[in-house]
Amino acid sequence: MRKRTNPQEVCSDFKRRKLSPDVKITEVTDAPKSEPGPSCVSLKSDQSKFFISNFKGTKPAPAEKDGQESLQHDQQHQTDLDSVFKMLEHNIITFVKNELKKMQNDLNPDYSECQRDEEEVFDSEEEKQRRSSRDAFRKLAVNLLRIMKQEELADCLQSKNPDPLCENTIKCNLKKKFQCVFEGIAKPGTPITLNEIYTELCITEGGIGEVNTEHEVRQIEMFSWKPNRPETAIRCENIFKVSTERDKPIRTVLTKGVAGIGKTFLTQKFTLDWAEDKTNQDVQFIFPFPFRELNLLKDKKFSLVGFIHHFFTEIKEAGIFNFKKFKVVFIFDGLDECRLPLNFHITEILTDVTESTSVDVLLTNLISGKLLPSAHIWITTRPAATNQIPAKYIDMVTEVRGFTDPKKEEYFRKRLRDKEEANTIISHIKTSRSLHIMCHIPIFCWITATVLESLLKTKQAGGKLPKTLTEMYIHFLVVQTKLKNIRYDGRAETDPLWSPASRKMIEALGKLAFEQLQKGNLIFCESDLTECGINVREASEYSGVFTQIFKEEGGVYQNKVYCFVHLSIQEFLAALYVHLTFTNSGINRLEMEQMASVQTGESLIQNFYHSAVDKALKSPNGHLDLFLRFFLGLSIPASWDLLQGLHTQTGISSQINQETVKYIKEKMNGTLSPEKSINLFHCLNELNDDSIVKEIQHHLSLGHLSKVILSPAQWSALVFILLSSKTGVDVFDLRKYSASEDALLQLLPVVKACKKAQLSGCNLTERSCEALSSILSSQSSRLRELDMSNNNLQDSGVKLLCVGLGSPQCALETLRLVDSLFQEIWIFHNNCHYFIDFKMLFLLWCKL
CATH class of the missing domain: 3.80.10.10 (Ribonuclease Inhibitor)
Structure with a gap:
C-alpha cells in the first residue's frame, strides 16, 4: 500500500529543491486506436502512471549565495514543475479519452459486453480510489450532457451506471427504518425485529368486483368459513412476478385487506428483504410512502423528481433526475387513509417528471401510468376504498386474508418464548369461536398474546381466561393501564389501578372514540383530541391503546395525526364511554334526542339497551355490529367486576339482562338479513346465552330437523351452527x-x-x-x-x-x-x- 503524502508538503518541497538532471520521466502512451481503452486509469497500470527514476539518489545542490546560481535553481525548479504538469495533463487527457470511449460503448446498443476489456484487479484501497475517480467523472459527464440539453443520453448513461453508494445508502436507511417493528409499542430495551416476529400471511389473487362495505369483522368471519381455500396463494416477494397464465407484465398491484390484517407489515417485509439483498435484486430503488404522511403535503407542489428528492435526499445528492431507465417500485400504503382528492376522471395529464403540480395530480398520473410508465406501483387499502382507483389502471388485485389456522399457532410460538404458555394460549383460543375467528387478524393475535401472557404470569384470572371479545378487551385495557401506571407514574403493581387521572383519560379517549366513530373517522388531528379534553402527551402514554402515528424526520412534517391501534379498540372504548356516561349521568348518547324523564329505574335501563340494539340493526352494512357486541358484553356483572374502580355502579341486574336477551330473540324472529341475525347470535354469546343454539343442536342430534317447523331465530341459529363448525x-x-x-x-x-x-x-x-x-x-x-x-x-x-x-x-x-x-x-x-x-x-x- 502506498504511503499517502501531504499535498502542501509536496508543493513546498518543489520550492526548496530541484530535480536531478538524471531524473527520467516515463510518459503514458496512448491506447491503441483499434482497441477500446481501459475502463479507468490506475496508479499501478503502465498506461496510467509515470516513474521518477533515481529520485531517492538525488541530492539538493548546496545553497549558493551567488544570485546567478539561485536563478538557475529557480529555472530548474520551474522546468521540473512544467514537466510534471505536462505529464499530469497527458495522463488526465488519456484518462478522459479512455472513460469517454467506455461511456460511448455503454450508450451504443450494438456494442456487446464481451467486447469490453476485463478490468484490472486491485487491492481494496486502490479499488476505492479507482471507483471514486470513475464515479466522479461519470457524474461530471452526466451533468455536462444535461447542460448540453442531451437529457436522454444523460439519463441512459446514469441508468447504465447507477451510483452504488446511493443505492447502498438507501438500503441502509430502509433497513434501519423497517428492521424493528412495534405491535402497539415495544418495551424499552427490547426491540422486536420484523424478521423475528413476521409470520407468513395468506395472500390471494382476486378481481376488484363489488366493493365490500360490510363491517370488517363480518368479512373476517366469511374468510374463516373457508378452511380449504381454493385460491392460489401469492408470496410477498413475488407480488410483481408474472404467472404463466398472464400474457402481459404487472405494473400496478392493489392489495386489499381489513384493518390490522397485516398490509403494512407485508410492504415492510417486502422492502426489508430487498434492502437486505435477499429478494428482488433486479430492482434499483424502492420508495415507500404511507398515505397518512402524504396527506400532510396536501397544499404542496412537487415535480416527480422533486417529490422523490424531498423524501430521499440520497437520490438528490447522487444527481439522479430521471428514473425511466431504472427499475423502480413505489409503495403507497393505506389508500383508505388518503385525504387527497384523487380524481382520475378530470385530472390534468402530466408526463414530464420535472414539471411541478399538486401531490394529488402527481399521484393520479403516476398510478394511471401517464407519468413514468416504467415504474411499478403497489397500493394497499381496506376493502371499502378499492373503488377510488378505476379498475382499468390496476393490473392485479390481491387480498390479504390474514393468518391461516396453522399460521396462528406459528405466530404465538414465535411471540411467546415460553412453549408451555404458547400451548396454553393456542388451546384456549380454540375453545372460543369468537376469539378463534378474530385471530385471523394479526393485531388481534397481539392483543390476545398480551392479555393471556399477563394473566398466566400474574394468575389474575384465578385460572379462568377470557372467552368473549368483551372480556378480552377489558383485560387488554387493564394491562395497558397497569403498564402506564408503572412505566410513567412510578406506581407499584399493587397500587389501585384506577386513579382519578386514569379515569379521566379513559373517559376522554372513549369520548373521542365514540364521536369519531359516529362520523366514520379512524384518523384524528390534534384539534379533535383537544375538543375531547385530551392532553396529547398523556394520551400517548397509553401506548398500546393510543398511538401517535407521525414522523419527525428532517423537520418535514408540520402537523400530527393520531389513531387507535385498531378499529376494534376504538369500538370497544366507544361502547365503554356510552356505558360510563349513562351510569354516571343517566344520559344515553345513542339517542339523538333524550327521552323525557318519565322513565325511571329498570324501564330506563331497559330502553338504554334496547336503543343500542335498534341503532345497530338500522346501521347500514353492519358498521355498529362489533360496537353492539362490546356494548352488551359490558352489561354483565363479570365485566363490571373487571372494571371495578372505573365506575361507581355495581352492575346490571340479571333481570335486565334477561329482558335484553328476550328483546334480541324477538328481533331475530323478525325479517332480518342472515348477517344481522348472525351478529345477534354473537351478541347473545357476549351475554352468555346459548339457549337457541342448544335447541337446534338437540334437533340435529335426533336427526329429525326436517320434520320440525323452525322460527326465523332458529333458522339463524342453524346457520350460525353450520358456519361455526370446525370442519367448515x-x-x-x-x-x-x-x-x-x-x-x-x-x-x-x-x-x-x-x-x-x-x-x-x-x-x-x-x-x-x-x-x-x-x-x-x-x-x-x-x-x-x-x-x-x-x-x-x-x-x-x-x-x-x-x-x-x-x-x-x-x-x-x-x-x-x-x-x-x-x-x-x-x-x-x-x-x-x-x-x-x-x-x-x-x-x-x-x-x-
Whole structure:
C-alpha cells in the first residue's frame, strides 16, 4: 500500500529543491486506436502512471549565495514543475479519452459486453480510489450532457451506471427504518425485529368486483368459513412476478385487506428483504410512502423528481433526475387513509417528471401510468376504498386474508418464548369461536398474546381466561393501564389501578372514540383530541391503546395525526364511554334526542339497551355490529367486576339482562338479513346465552330437523351452527334440513360458504334463482358446484341464473340444470362445464 503524502508538503518541497538532471520521466502512451481503452486509469497500470527514476539518489545542490546560481535553481525548479504538469495533463487527457470511449460503448446498443476489456484487479484501497475517480467523472459527464440539453443520453448513461453508494445508502436507511417493528409499542430495551416476529400471511389473487362495505369483522368471519381455500396463494416477494397464465407484465398491484390484517407489515417485509439483498435484486430503488404522511403535503407542489428528492435526499445528492431507465417500485400504503382528492376522471395529464403540480395530480398520473410508465406501483387499502382507483389502471388485485389456522399457532410460538404458555394460549383460543375467528387478524393475535401472557404470569384470572371479545378487551385495557401506571407514574403493581387521572383519560379517549366513530373517522388531528379534553402527551402514554402515528424526520412534517391501534379498540372504548356516561349521568348518547324523564329505574335501563340494539340493526352494512357486541358484553356483572374502580355502579341486574336477551330473540324472529341475525347470535354469546343454539343442536342430534317447523331465530341459529363448525361447510344438501324454497332462502349464507350445493328436487322456483344469482356474482362466494336439477325454474328463472353466470366474479365450475324429461348435455365455457336441458340451451348460451 502506498504511503499517502501531504499535498502542501509536496508543493513546498518543489520550492526548496530541484530535480536531478538524471531524473527520467516515463510518459503514458496512448491506447491503441483499434482497441477500446481501459475502463479507468490506475496508479499501478503502465498506461496510467509515470516513474521518477533515481529520485531517492538525488541530492539538493548546496545553497549558493551567488544570485546567478539561485536563478538557475529557480529555472530548474520551474522546468521540473512544467514537466510534471505536462505529464499530469497527458495522463488526465488519456484518462478522459479512455472513460469517454467506455461511456460511448455503454450508450451504443450494438456494442456487446464481451467486447469490453476485463478490468484490472486491485487491492481494496486502490479499488476505492479507482471507483471514486470513475464515479466522479461519470457524474461530471452526466451533468455536462444535461447542460448540453442531451437529457436522454444523460439519463441512459446514469441508468447504465447507477451510483452504488446511493443505492447502498438507501438500503441502509430502509433497513434501519423497517428492521424493528412495534405491535402497539415495544418495551424499552427490547426491540422486536420484523424478521423475528413476521409470520407468513395468506395472500390471494382476486378481481376488484363489488366493493365490500360490510363491517370488517363480518368479512373476517366469511374468510374463516373457508378452511380449504381454493385460491392460489401469492408470496410477498413475488407480488410483481408474472404467472404463466398472464400474457402481459404487472405494473400496478392493489392489495386489499381489513384493518390490522397485516398490509403494512407485508410492504415492510417486502422492502426489508430487498434492502437486505435477499429478494428482488433486479430492482434499483424502492420508495415507500404511507398515505397518512402524504396527506400532510396536501397544499404542496412537487415535480416527480422533486417529490422523490424531498423524501430521499440520497437520490438528490447522487444527481439522479430521471428514473425511466431504472427499475423502480413505489409503495403507497393505506389508500383508505388518503385525504387527497384523487380524481382520475378530470385530472390534468402530466408526463414530464420535472414539471411541478399538486401531490394529488402527481399521484393520479403516476398510478394511471401517464407519468413514468416504467415504474411499478403497489397500493394497499381496506376493502371499502378499492373503488377510488378505476379498475382499468390496476393490473392485479390481491387480498390479504390474514393468518391461516396453522399460521396462528406459528405466530404465538414465535411471540411467546415460553412453549408451555404458547400451548396454553393456542388451546384456549380454540375453545372460543369468537376469539378463534378474530385471530385471523394479526393485531388481534397481539392483543390476545398480551392479555393471556399477563394473566398466566400474574394468575389474575384465578385460572379462568377470557372467552368473549368483551372480556378480552377489558383485560387488554387493564394491562395497558397497569403498564402506564408503572412505566410513567412510578406506581407499584399493587397500587389501585384506577386513579382519578386514569379515569379521566379513559373517559376522554372513549369520548373521542365514540364521536369519531359516529362520523366514520379512524384518523384524528390534534384539534379533535383537544375538543375531547385530551392532553396529547398523556394520551400517548397509553401506548398500546393510543398511538401517535407521525414522523419527525428532517423537520418535514408540520402537523400530527393520531389513531387507535385498531378499529376494534376504538369500538370497544366507544361502547365503554356510552356505558360510563349513562351510569354516571343517566344520559344515553345513542339517542339523538333524550327521552323525557318519565322513565325511571329498570324501564330506563331497559330502553338504554334496547336503543343500542335498534341503532345497530338500522346501521347500514353492519358498521355498529362489533360496537353492539362490546356494548352488551359490558352489561354483565363479570365485566363490571373487571372494571371495578372505573365506575361507581355495581352492575346490571340479571333481570335486565334477561329482558335484553328476550328483546334480541324477538328481533331475530323478525325479517332480518342472515348477517344481522348472525351478529345477534354473537351478541347473545357476549351475554352468555346459548339457549337457541342448544335447541337446534338437540334437533340435529335426533336427526329429525326436517320434520320440525323452525322460527326465523332458529333458522339463524342453524346457520350460525353450520358456519361455526370446525370442519367448515364443503357439501351442503338442502334435503337434510328441509326440501323447500323457504328453507333455502334462510340458509343462503351456508350456500355461499360451501363448495358444493345439492339443491335437486327441492321445489325451487324463479325466486330461488334470483337469490342464487346474487351469490354467483359475489367475489366472496366459495361455491364451485351447483345442482338444481328437477326443479320448476321456468325460462325466467334460468335467465336470472344467467345474470350471475355472466358476472366476471362468478367462480362456479359445474352447474347441473336438467329436467327428467330431457337428455343431459355438456356446455364448455371458460374451462367450466354446465349440465343443461335442450329447452334451456339457447337462453344460457346467448348470455354466456
